[in-house]
Every structure is written in structure tokens, then in C-alpha cells.
Amino acid sequence: MPLFSGRCYSNVKLAGKTAIVTGCNTGIGKETVLDFYKRGAKVIMACRNIDKAEAAKNDIEQTCKDLPEKGDLVVEKCDLTSLKSVREFSKKILDTEPYVNILVNNAGVMMCPKGVTEDGFETQFGTNHLGHFLLTMLLLPCIKNSTPARIVTVSSAAYIRNDINFDDLNYEKRNYNAGEAYSQSKLANILFSRELAAKLKAHNIEGVNTYSLHPGVIRTELGRHMDEMLFKGARRIVGALFYPFFKSPELGAQTTIYCAVDEKCANETGLYYSDCVVKNLNRRGLNDESAKKLWEKSVELVKLDFDPFTAVHSGVASK
Template sequence: MPLFSGRCLSTAKLVGKTALVTGCNTGIGKETVLDFYKRGAKVIMACRSLERAEAAKADIEKSCKDLSDTGDIVLAKCDLTSLKSVREFAQNILDTEPQINILVNNAGIMMCPKGETEDGFETQFGTNHLAHFLLTMLLLPRIRNSTPARIVTVSSRAHIRYGINLDDLNYKKRSYNAAEAYSQSKIANILFSNELAAKLKEHNIEGVNTYSLHPGVIKTELGRHLNSSLFTGARQIIGFFLAPFMKSPELGAQTTIYCAVDEKCANETGLYYSDCAVTAPAAKAVNEADAKKLWDLSVELTGLGDFNPFTVNDPGVKTK
């Protein structure tokens, strides 16, 4: 256990609120769902595997069987390696959920071998950034009508190691580097959260705040690709040396929970957090020109066209 680990101390309840968490059948995502459920929220678990999500739901409900005023858990399939799946999931939510008060873009893949999503994007950039960008844009009209609302995107301190190549986001022109690609996707998470806050302000939209964060080095399945992307035994060796600094999933979820529910950050937006406190990210993650360019590229790559989630009046509008 690390020497210092921030913890969300808020006792805020979420009764009557709806939260949506991606990638939450294990790790910090599951712990986030557990916390929201204990606070009384209706929690939508957006997962690629409904079988694993069902097992996680059963485990959460069993662990809380003696508690009162718990919420409700709803399972929904969402494969972030497919923009079609993201669109279908988002439309299903718009058709069935009258409000979305908290969106947690949690799902992620780390340092996987070179590959592409269904739509031809580098796997980590496509999954960690583009899918969450599209999901957030499609749900934003409903989120705007659910204020006060918060959009929380899980990034990583790994963003500091490399830069972001906006001219070759999908490694078509350069040699693939798994660690670099992961770092790039995490920079994208922060740039996206920052620019989303800026655009909400430009459109005079109040009551929707955005947050990005570093959860810490966590003992989860996220590092499952290390052996294949680096060398055999890499996961075990890295885990040995990082063990004194690694958090449990429960501790790793604390900054996500803090950004989603704590009263102390209720009026903050577009900031980056670590251990439940505002922290300065690397300069390359707050470059306004890069944030704007990434936004425009993301709109193009996800096929949003002229759909404007900041002005559309019908929150249930169907996009192509």
C-alpha cells in the first residue's frame, strides 16, 4: 500500500441520480459502481462482456445485502472498440434513461500489441479516447438536461512520458510503440476534458463540469498485455518493483469517486486530479491549440458531422 493515498470522504447521497460507468466489471470501475450503488444511485454498467458484468453486479449486490438505501444496477453492452456499438449503446440510453447525472469514462486498455479497432484506429487511441469522445458527445444533450452533472474521464500519469502526434494518431507513418501509444491516449483524455470544459463555457452551459484524473498505480487487469508488448515476465517484474507504490482497486477508485460526488470540487471544471486533489498535468496536456485540433480531428474520425451536442434541442436525436 502506498505511503499516501487520497480518499473521498464525502458522505453525499446519490438517491434519485443516474450514473453511467464504462468498463466496470473489474478493477477501479467495479469499485466506482459499488460506491455509487451504496450512495443510492441508479448505476448503468457499460461493459463489453455482459457475462462478466452480470457476475460483477451479483458480487456488488451480495456485498451490500445488509445495507439499506442502496440503488439499482443496470447492465448494458458497449464495446468501445466499435463505434457502431458505442452509437447503439448511446441511443439505447437516450431511449430509456430520462437523466444522466454522472458519466465516468473509465474503460481503458494499456500497452497492448499493435492492433486496430473495428473502425481502423490504433487500439489504445481508439478505445481510450475516440470511443469515449463519441459516447460523451452523443449523451451530452441528455447530460445538459440533468444538471448538476459531472463528466469524469480517467487518464493516467503515464501521459507525462511521451507526446501526442496529431499528424499520425493511428501509427500509419511511424513505428508502433505500445508505451508511447498508451501515453498518447492518456494525453488525449486530458486534452478532451479540458476542451470540453472550454466549449461548455463558450456555449454558456452551466451545471455540467468536467474532470480528468490519475487514479494511481493499481493492482488490476489493466497491465495484462505487458508480457506480450514488452517481454515475457515483464508484468511480474514491473509489479515486483512497483508493489510498494501500488493501490488496491478500492483506493484507486477514490479520485474518480471524489470528482464524481464530492462537494469540494462541485464548482471546479476542466482540471486534472490525483489523490483527490487538483494537480498540474504535463504542459503538453494543457496545450490549447492541441486540444482544439484534437477535438476537430475527433469529430471527423468519429463521423459526428454537423451534429452539435451543445445546441441540439432534442436530447433523443438520432445521429447517423
């Protein structure tokens, strides 16, 4: 257990609320679903691998079988490496769900070998940022109807290492560096969350708050590519050296849960958290020019063809 780890102590119940968590068949995503389920929420598990998600769902239900006032768990296909999949998932949600009170952009890949998504984007930038950007924009008309609502994006302290290279987002002109690409995608998460808060305010949309966070260094499958990118046995060696500082998935999920439910941050938006408290961002995370440029570029890359801030939810919520 790490020397210090923040915890969410809120007893808030989520009965009647709907939450969406991406990438939640394992790790901190699964722990987040477990927490929301215990609080009584309907939790939509948006995952790429349906079989693994169903297994996680069954495990959570079995763990909580004797607990009262549980929520409901629903597994839906959502592959963040495919904008088509994100659009299909979002359409289904808009057609069937009257409200989305909590959106947790949790899914991610870390330090993977060079590759591209289905749409031709560098894997980490395309998955960690662009997939979640499109998902959030498509669901925003529904989220606006679900206030108070929160949009929580899981980033990383690794954002501090590199700026975003807008001239070569997909590493077509430079040598690929997995760590640098990961840092770029995590900085994008923070800038997106901050710019989203600014745009919501500019459109006089109240009751929708945004949060980005560093979950800590966690014992999960996220580092599974370390042996490929560094050397055979690297993951085991790093794990042994830094074990005292690693969090369990349960502890690693605490800041996500805090941002999603805790009363203490209910009136905060656009901020960055670690160990359940607000943390100061460095110059990269506070660069408003980069945030605006990233937003414009993201709209272009995902081919967003409507204004989510003025769009009206035309699904079940309006009927």
C-alpha cells in the first residue's frame, strides 16, 4: 500500500441515476462500476470486449448479492479505437436512456507498440483522447438534460512530460516514442476537460461539471506493453522496485469516485485532482491556447457535424 492514498468518504446514494463507465472490465474501471452499483446506480459498462465485460458484471453482482439497494448493470459494446463503434454506442444510449448523470471516460492504453486505430490515428491519442472526445460530444445533449451531471476523465501525472505536437499527432514525421505518445494523450485529456468546462460556461449551461484526474500508479494490466517497449522482464522489475508505491485498483479508483459523486467538489469544474484533492497543473496543463487548438483539431478529426452545446436531445428524454 502506498504511503499516502486519498479516499472518497462520501455516502451519497445514486438510486435513480445513470452512469456510463468506459473500459471497465478490469482495474480501476471495474472498481468504479462496483462503487456506483453499490450506491444504487444504473451503470452502463461500455467495453470493447463483451465477454470480459460480462464476466466482470457477473463477478460484481456475485460480490454484492447480499447487499441491499443495489443498482443495475448493463453491458454495451463500445470500442474507443473505432469512431464508428463510438457513434453506434452513443446512438443506442440516446435512443434508450432518458438521462446520463455521470460519464466516466476511463478506458485507455499505455505505452503500446506503434500502431493506428481503425480511423488511422496513433493508437494512444486516438483511444485515450479522440474516442472519448467524440463520445462526450455525442452524449452531451442528453447529459445537459440530466443535471446535476458530471463528466470525469481519467488522465495521468505523465501529462507533464511532453507538449502536444499538433504538426505530427500521429507520428508520421518523427520516430515513435511510446512514453511520449502516452504523455501527449494524457495532456489532451486534461486540456479537453478544461476547455469543455470553459465552453459549457460560455454557453450558459449550468449543472454539468467536468473533472480530470491522476489515479496514481496502480497494479493493473495497463502496463502490459512494458516488456515489448523496454526489455523482457521490465514490467516485473519495475513492479518489484516500486511495489511500495503502487496502489491497488480499489485505491486507484478513489479519485474517480470522488470526482463523480462527492459533495465537496459538486460546485467545482475544469479542475485536476489527485488523491481526492485539487492539484495545481503545470504550464502545459494550463495552456488555454493549446486547449482551444486541441478542441478545434479534435472536432475536425472526428468529423463532428453538429454543435453539442445547442443541440437538443431528441431521444427518450424528450418524449
